[in-house]
Amino acid sequence: ETGVTQTPRHLVMGMTNKKSLKCEQHLGHNAMYWYKQSAKKPLELMFVYSLEERVENNSVPSRFSPECPNSSHLFLHLHTLQPEDSALYLCASSQDRAHYYEQYFGPGTRLTVT
């Protein structure tokens, strides 16, 4: 395992449920990222946090709500999701935003919305 962990690794939820994805990095990094990975599509950047401040939000629906309480932890709160939200959600971190090009990824959470 690298220094970025994600829990849970698998999650099945109904469209009316509320759940949260957790990411933790042990690398002393200051920037963290959420990506959505769907089959046969490029990784989609969802959110970027730098020093716990959200610096990018790429037109992500409000049913996805990120939270970064400190530089080591990143959450993605989910509510009233749609089946098309089923995907692998990847967290990544980098030393800082300027070093965005060297990101360390977590193993991902495989989300299935039923």
Add this chain to the structure above:
Amino acid sequence: AQTVTQSQPEMSVQEAETVTLSCTYDTSENNYYLFWYKQPPSRQMILVIRQEAYKQQNATENRFSVNFQKAAKSFSLKISDSQLGDTAMYFCAFGETSGSRLTFGEGTQLTVNP
């Protein structure tokens, strides 16, 4: 906006042989970074190799090397002496030197056969 295209959704190679994965990109920038990431089954995505556009010399990391053709906007990955552990999804990615995000291709699933 930058785009990254990987035209080979799937490839296979025999163990110990050499394989080349293709990647093309589109940008109006003169200086930038290019990357190849590897995502093994159910494991973290890791950085394989990085190329800076201002460097003419092709990057090499052990059995992995790139063929960077700036004028053609091509960035292929060559894996020599393929090993079973090379089986993975490979993503090509682009990063601006003045930017803050990576743009990924759709990925190429490589299978190394014994």
